[in-house]
Amino acid sequence: MDAHATAASSYAKVLGALLALTVITVLAAGFSFGSWNVIIALGIASIKASLVALFFMHLRHDKPMSAVIFVTGAAVLGVFLMICTLDSNARGDDPVRPATRDSGALAISVPSSPSTPGTPAPGQSRLPGTPTKPR
Amino acid sequence: MTDNYLSSPRGFKSWLTTVDHKRIGVMYLASILFAFLLGGIFAILIRIELLKPGHNIMSADTYNRVFTLHGAIMIFLFIIPSIPAALGNFVLPLMLGAKDVAFPRLNLASYYIYVAGALLAISAMVAGGVDTGWTFYTPYSTTTNGSVGLMTFAAFVLGFSSIFTGINFIATVHKLRAPGMGWFRMPLFVWGMYATAIIQVLATPVLGITLLLIIMERVFSVGIFNPQLGGDPILFQHFFWFYSHPAVYIMILPGMAIISEVIPCFSRKTIFGYKAIAYSSIAIAGVSFLVWGHHMFVSGQSSLANVIFSFLTFLVAIPSGVKVFNWIATMYKGSISLEAPMLYAISFLLLFAIGGLTGLFLGALATDVHLHDTYFVVAHFHFVMMGGTVMAFLAGLHFWWPKMFGRMYSEKWARVSAALIFIGFNVTFLSQFVLGSRGMPRRYYNYLDQFQPLHVFSTVGSWVLALGFLIMAGYLWASLRKPMDAPANPWGAVGLEWQTSSPPPEHNFETVPTVTGPPYDYSPVEPEPAEVHA
Amino acid sequence: MSAAATSQGEFLQHHFTTPEQQADAGKIGMWLFLVTEILLFGGLFVGFAIMQSLHPRAFLEAHHHLDRMLGFINTVVLLTSSYTMVMAVHSARTDRRKRVIVYLLLTLICAGIFLGIKCVEYSHKFHEGLLPGRFYSHKGDTVPGQFMFFSFYFMMTGLHGIHILGGMAIIAWVLRRAARGDFSHSYYTPVDLVGLYWHLVDLIWIYLFPLLYLIQ
Numbered sequence: 001m002d003a004h005a006t007a008a009s010s011y012a013k014v015l016g017a018l019l020a021l022t023v024i025t026v027l028a029a030g031f032s033f034g035s036w037n038v039i040i041a042l043g044i045a046s047i048k049a050s051l052v053a054l055f056f057m058h059l060r061h062d063k064p065m066s067a068v069i070f071v072t073g074a075a076v077l078g079v080f081l082m083i084c085t086l087d088s089n090a091r092g093d094d095p096v097r098p099a100t101r102d103s104g105a106l107a108i109s110v111p112s113s114p115s116t117p118g119t120p121a122p123g124q125s126r127l128p129g130t131p132t133k134p135r
Numbered sequence: 136m137t138d139n140y141l142s143s144p145r146g147f148k149s150w151l152t153t154v155d156h157k158r159i160g161v162m163y164l165a166s167i168l169f170a171f172l173l174g175g176i177f178a179i180l181i182r183i184e185l186l187k188p189g190h191n192i193m194s195a196d197t198y199n200r201v202f203t204l205h206g207a208i209m210i211f212l213f214i215i216p217s218i219p220a221a222l223g224n225f226v227l228p229l230m231l232g233a234k235d236v237a238f239p240r241l242n243l244a245s246y247y248i249y250v251a252g253a254l255l256a257i258s259a260m261v262a263g264g265v266d267t268g269w270t271f272y273t274p275y276s277t278t279t280n281g282s283v284g285l286m287t288f289a290a291f292v293l294g295f296s297s298i299f300t301g302i303n304f305i306a307t308v309h310k311l312r313a314p315g316m317g318w319f320r321m322p323l324f325v326w327g328m329y330a331t332a333i334i335q336v337l338a339t340p341v342l343g344i345t346l347l348l349i350i351m352e353r354v355f356s357v358g359i360f361n362p363q364l365g366g367d368p369i370l371f372q373h374f375f376w377f378y379s380h381p382a383v384y385i386m387i388l389p390g391m392a393i394i395s396e397v398i399p400c401f402s403r404k405t406i407f408g409y410k411a412i413a414y415s416s417i418a419i420a421g422v423s424f425l426v427w428g429h430h431m432f433v434s435g436q437s438s439l440a441n442v443i444f445s446f447l448t449f450l451v452a453i454p455s456g457v458k459v460f461n462w463i464a465t466m467y468k469g470s471i472s473l474e475a476p477m478l479y480a481i482s483f484l485l486l487f488a489i490g491g492l493t494g495l496f497l498g499a500l501a502t503d504v505h506l507h508d509t510y511f512v513v514a515h516f517h518f519v520m521m522g523g524t525v526m527a528f529l530a531g532l533h534f535w536w537p538k539m540f541g542r543m544y545s546e547k548w549a550r551v552s553a554a555l556i557f558i559g560f561n562v563t564f565l566s567q568f569v570l571g572s573r574g575m576p577r578r579y580y581n582y583l584d585q586f587q588p589l590h591v592f593s594t595v596g597s598w599v600l601a602l603g604f605l606i607m608a609g610y611l612w613a614s615l616r617k618p619m620d621a622p623a624n625p626w627g628a629v630g631l632e633w634q635t636s637s638p639p640p641e642h643n644f645e646t647v648p649t650v651t652g653p654p655y656d657y658s659p660v661e662p663e664p665a666e667v668h669a
Numbered sequence: 670m671s672a673a674a675t676s677q678g679e680f681l682q683h684h685f686t687t688p689e690q691q692a693d694a695g696k697i698g699m700w701l702f703l704v705t706e707i708l709l710f711g712g713l714f715v716g717f718a719i720m721q722s723l724h725p726r727a728f729l730e731a732h733h734h735l736d737r738m739l740g741f742i743n744t745v746v747l748l749t750s751s752y753t754m755v756m757a758v759h760s761a762r763t764d765r766r767k768r769v770i771v772y773l774l775l776t777l778i779c780a781g782i783f784l785g786i787k788c789v790e791y792s793h794k795f796h797e798g799l800l801p802g803r804f805y806s807h808k809g810d811t812v813p814g815q816f817m818f819f820s821f822y823f824m825m826t827g828l829h830g831i832h833i834l835g836g837m838a839i840i841a842w843v844l845r846r847a848a849r850g851d852f853s854h855s856y857y858t859p860v861d862l863v864g865l866y867w868h869l870v871d872l873i874w875i876y877l878f879p880l881l882y883l884i885q
Contacts, residue, residue, distance in 0.1 A: 008759055015752040022744050026737065029883035037885035048748075048875045056755045057868045063693065065309065066700045073704030076337050076424055077711035081718065083440065084373050087428070088719050090437030091369070234684035237694040302701045310694040311684070340705040344712030348824075355802035357820035359716050364802075365724055365814055374712060 014055045021048050139541065139619075139638040154239035155641060159246050160225030161539065166249065167221050170212035177205035179601060182563075182594040188582050198580040199266035200281075206269030207286065211293050212253055214524055215382065218389030219335075220245070220300050222531045223328050225539055227304060229632035229639065230322050232313025232648045237306035245299035252293035259286035268578060270379070273360040273371040277352035284353055287346040294339045294346075297385070301335030304328050313631065315650035322630055322654050323412050327392020330416035334381045334388070334423060342378035345371070372431050380427035384419055386520055387487075390527030391416070391458055394480050397530050398462050400628040401477035402469025405655040408461040415454035422451040432503045441500055448498035455491055459484065474626070475549035479530035482557050486522025490515060493568065508578075511571025517564045529556075529607075534626070536611070541619030541638045548610040555603030562596025629656055680856050692858045699862040703869045710828065710873050717821045717880065724814050731818030732884055734799050734807075736790060740882040743786050744874065750779030751871040754840075758864045761857035766850060769860065773844040776867065780837050787830055794819070825877055832870050839863050 025044040033040060054060045059067045140157045150158060180201055184191045193201065224242065228235055236242050259265060259282040267276040267283060276283050308329045312321065348371075351357045358364035360371040399406045406412065428436055428444030436444075462484060471477070493515040497503050506512060537543050566589045571577075575586045582590070624633040635644050685691040721728045757772035798806035801823040805816030843863045846852065852860055 008756065011752060011755050011759065015748060018748045018751075019745060022741065022748065025879055025883065026741050029737075029879070029885065032885060041879035041883050042876075045876050045879050049872050052751060052868055052872055052875065056751050056871075057865055062696065065697060069697070069700040069704055073337065073707045077708055077715075079424060080341065080373075080377055080711065081715045083428070083443075084370065084715055084719060085722070087373065087437045087440040088367065088370070088722065090439040091435070236684075238698055239682075239684065241698075298702075298705055302698050305701055306694045306697045309697055310690055336701050336705055337708060340708035341712050344709050347828075348712075348716070351802075351820070351824060355804065355820065357802040357824065358817045359720060359820070365720075365727075365817060367719065367723070370716070370719060374716075 010055065014051050018048050018051055021051075137636070138640065139636065140641045141540070141638055143641060152243075154235070154243050156224050156228050156236050156239065156242060157539075157639065157641075157643075159242050160221055160223075162246055163216060163224060163249070164221035164539075166246075166253070167213050167217045170208055170253070171217075174205055174208035174213055175601065175604065177201050177208065179597060181205060182597040184580070185582075185590045186594050187587060187590075188584060189580075195580040196266060199268075199578070200264035202578055203265045203268050204260055207256065207265070207290070209520075210269055210382075211290050212256060214386050214520060215293075215297055216249060216300070217528050218393065218524070218531065219304070219328060219331055219385075220249070220296075222393070222528070222535060223304065223389060224300070226535055226632055227325060227328055228307065228311065229538075229635065229643055230325055230630055231307065231311055232316060232631045232644065232650065233307065233311035234643050235311075236303045237311055238303050241299050242303055245296045245303070248292060248299070249296040252289050252296060255289035255292060256286060258282075259289055270375060271346075271349060272375075273349070273352065273368045274362065276349055277360060284350050287349045291343055291346045294343050297335050298339050301332035301339075304332040305336065308332075313648050313650055319410065319413070320650050320652075320654055323395035323406065323409065323416075324392040326413040326416045327388050327395065330420040331385050331388040331392075333417075333420045334385050337424070338378045338381040338385070341374065342382075345374040345378065348374070369431065369435050372434055372436075373427070376427035376430045377424075380430065381420075381423045383516075383519070384423040386524045387455075388416060388419060390483065390487075390524040391455075393527045393531035393534070394462060394483055395458075396628075396630070397476045397480040397534055398465050399655045399657060400534075400626055401472050401474065401480070402466045403472075403627075403657050404465055404469035405653075405657055406461070407464035407467075408457070409653075409655070411457050412461050415457045418454040419451065422447065422454070426451050426498075429498050429503075432500055433507050445498055445500050449495065452491060452495055452498075459488060459491075474533075474546060475544075475553055476530045476534040476626075478550065478553040478557075479526045479533065482553070483523060483526040483530065486518055486526060486560070490518030490520075490522055493518065506571060508576055509571035510567040510575045510577055513577050514564045514567035514571060517567070522560060522564070529553075534628075535632075536614070537621035537625045538632060538637045538639070540615060541621050541636075542614045542617045543621050543625060544614040545610045548606060552603045552607040552610070555599055555606065559596050559598070559600030559603055563593050563600055564596070566590075566593045566596070629654065680851070680858075688855060692861075695858050695862055696865075699865050703865060706832070706869055706873075710825070713821065713825050713828065714876065714880070717825065720817055720821065721884070724817060726812050727814035728818045728884065730810070730812040731799075731815035731822075732881065734794070734797065735822070735882050736793070737882050739786055739790055740878055743783050744878045746779050746783050746786070747871050747874050750776045750783070751868055753779065754864045754867045758857065758860050761847065761852040761860040762854055764854050766847065766852070769847040769852060770844060773840055773847060773860075777837055777840055777844070780833055780840070784830065784833060787826065794822075822881055825881065829870070829873055829877060832873075836863075836867050836870050840867065 021044050025041055028040050028044070029037065031037075053070065057066075059070065140155055141161075150162070153159060180192070181198070184193055184198055184201075224236070262282040262285060263280070265281050265283055265286045267279060267281075271283070271287065276287075308321070308325060348357070348359060352360055356364065358366045360366045360368050362368055395406060395412055426444055426448045428440050429448045432441050432445070473481075493511070497506055497512060497515060533544070533549060570586055570589045570593070573586070575582055575589075619638070621637045623636050625637070626633075631644075631648050631650070632639075634648060681688050681691060685694070753772045753775040757769050757776065760766075760768035760772055794800065798808065799819050800806065800816075801820040802816055805819060807815070840863060843859050846859060
């Protein structure tokens with residue numbers, strides 16, 4: 001049947017697009033666009049996701065309820081992400097916050113009794129000890 | 136006697152393998168009532184311990200475990216499944232004129248998952264207990280001894296039960312309405328359950344991942360919530376409350392749904408503002424996802440987030456207010472009769488109003504600084520959860536009892552019980568508002584002498600409350616030993632569930648009903664004229 | 670799972686009046702379930718995003734240990750499996766029983782390859798001590814705190830891998846039913862719904878791959 005043959009070939013085209021976009025995103029990651037890198041990567045991922053959702057998952061042709069459900073779920077996740085990030089960033093200015101949180105370097109110390117001097121040597125990665133009761 | 140869903144098919148095995156929504160509802164009902172008993176016993180023990188400062192009947196460590204288990208049992212094993220899974224499962228398909236829910240086997244799976252989760256929770260209790268509070272805040276929950284992993288895993292399993300119920304109800308409402316029943320001819324109970332189901336589906340998975348992360352922290356020290364490792368303990372609270380705030384609307388929306396059924400029936404009047412109530416249910420479900428930070432005002436959340444959440448918290452109260460006004464307007468110039476379901480519904484109106492209002496006090500940043508983590512909060516949530524949801528649950532239980540079991544309970548004893556419960560509840564919890572505003576912290580084992588009189592008063596109230604419930608257990612049990620002689624429609628109520636026998640046959644309706652008019656059409660039923668004395 | 674035979678269709682359940690109603694209900698149910706999966710994984714994505722913003726250099730350093738080529742190959746494999754899955758659904762809808770079986774088998778093979786490559790990656794991590802949380806034992810780090818990245822790497826790919834395994838199991842179940850001849854243009858819902866699940870697993874990887882392997 002013609003309609004079905006068209007459907008089958010459109011799936012192949014979508015796969016082609018998905019593979020091409022994958023190559024593009026890997027190549028793009030090789031260049032440095034600063035803070036745009038994340039946006040490009042996530043943007044391409046979202047295009048790929050939309051192709052899968054619209055064509056492989058048939059959202060384009062199904063009754064609208066399926067799309068409403070999907071979009072609602074994504075929107076709720078978006079709200080969660082947005083507000084947690086907003087709060088996390090806004091808290092960074094709080095002077096009460098401990099200064100151990102700086103860009104890139106984690107303050108790590110082996111959980112030890114107060115008598116153990118010093119912190120691990122620089123470059124030594126942390127092996128967190130058993131985080132349980134005090135000795 | 137004709138066959139009904141209880142009597143046929145026969146045999147224990149037929150119950151274990153049933154996919155009949157009515158039988159599943161009954162099994163859920165028995166289970167959640169047992170959970171309520173267990174949680175209630177812990178509550179009584181808490182109140183006895185608090186009769187005097189310091190050690191009374193248990194050590195401080197044990198006290199921490201007891202209030203944690205009281206909270207965890209009541210929330211996860213009782214209140215969240217209570218109305219949806221016990222009453223909703225039974226009534227919703229009948230109200231829609233359907234033969235069952237959309238996915239009957241998923242329904243049975245949901246019940247068995249509930250049982251598995253309950254057994255895991257009980258194992259956690261027996262294996263050493265949990266003393267973190269039901270909120271599992273990090274870093275304490277990720278570092279303390281005790282069966283935290285087992286308890287969080289139990290809650291994880293229980294979450295699936297809730298999700299499956301939600302999925303089932305949404306699909307059922309969309310696809311299984313009787314011919315002629317458009318969305319705006321559905322009973323408001325269905326709207327409420329639909330809104331609840333939306334929250335169950337969207338919020339519960341976030342609890343799932345939160346619980347898994349607690350386990351990952353305990354086993355692997357992954358670091359996400361541990362400040363020593365560069366993690367963020369406040370992030371835990373974001374994760375936790377993102378579910379747990381909408382969860383409280385999972386608890387209250389079904390209660391409101393029941394009130395919308397009971398009040399028109401016992402006022403012999405159509406509901407006031409049907410569409411407003413329907414839309415407000417959806418609005419509550421939506422806005423409930425935007426206010427979770429009001430549990431975190433003093434935890435170290437940013438001031439920006441604080442202000443946003445406080446504002447949104449004030450917004451979420453509006454649809455609830457709309458409902459309360461519409462219910463009162465329904466009663467206005469109605470022909471009120473005060474049978475047990477109505478007594479509980481009226482109790483709900485008063486107690487939920489108090490609970491909701493005190494929530495606003497807590498939602499205001501300045502007052503919350505003083506009231507957070509005090510008994511004021513404890514009183515607030517008991518007013519909405521018990522004065523609200525439990526009262527509504529009892530209203531629904533008494534309303535649909537004859538439909539479910541084919542017997543009427545003793546109305547006299549029901550009124551005695553309702554009075555004791557109302558009085559006992561208020562004595563127990565009004566005093567806690569005072570305690571909290573005067574500075575008594577929550578979850579405290581020990582306290583200053585000046586708080587003792589109110590604590591004693593509150594404890595005595597808990598005994599009156601317990602007595603009310605014991606009497607209820609008595610007359611409900613007694614009713615089951617009577618012959619099945621309840622009529623199909625003992626209350627003269629309007630709704631498809633009343634157009635089939637009490638109890639219904641296995642397949643619900645002899646012929647599929649067709650809906651031709653609006654719901655709550657109480658006008659053909661004339662109230663009886665009052666007697667005129669010369 | 671047997672369904673009662675009725676005059677309207679062998680697999681129409683008693684509480685539905687038409688097969689279309691049953692299929693629609695199933696689709697709604699599956700989409701709702703998929704949304705729960707989106708929110709479950711979503712929590713991990715939110716945690717990752719926030720931890721990365723708090724410790725950008727550590728995350729950047731750590732991700733260099735991941736093999737981009739293997740990640741790329743896995744992405745290609747999973748996208749291909751999505752294609753074979755939707756072709757299986759298409760074949761079921763067009764009454765081509767043998768093709769359904771072939772496409773489902775190809776999907777399973779792709780899934781197996783994906784997991785195989787993941788095993789290779791995981792064993793490399795174990796050898797290097799690049800393990801989550803307290804088990805991290807990699808030596809010679811110049812930027813501390815990389816254990817946090819691997820906490821998320823293992824949690825996210827691990828949970829994803831569990832879902833792949835589960836997906837393989839239900840695909841195998843549908844394969845068995847297809848071999849039995851259960852599906853046709855009038856009833857292919859199980860293939861359709863399992864397909865939706867499988868596409869979701871692919872969707873999650875579509876986001877996992879750039880976040881874990883390609884971040885700058």
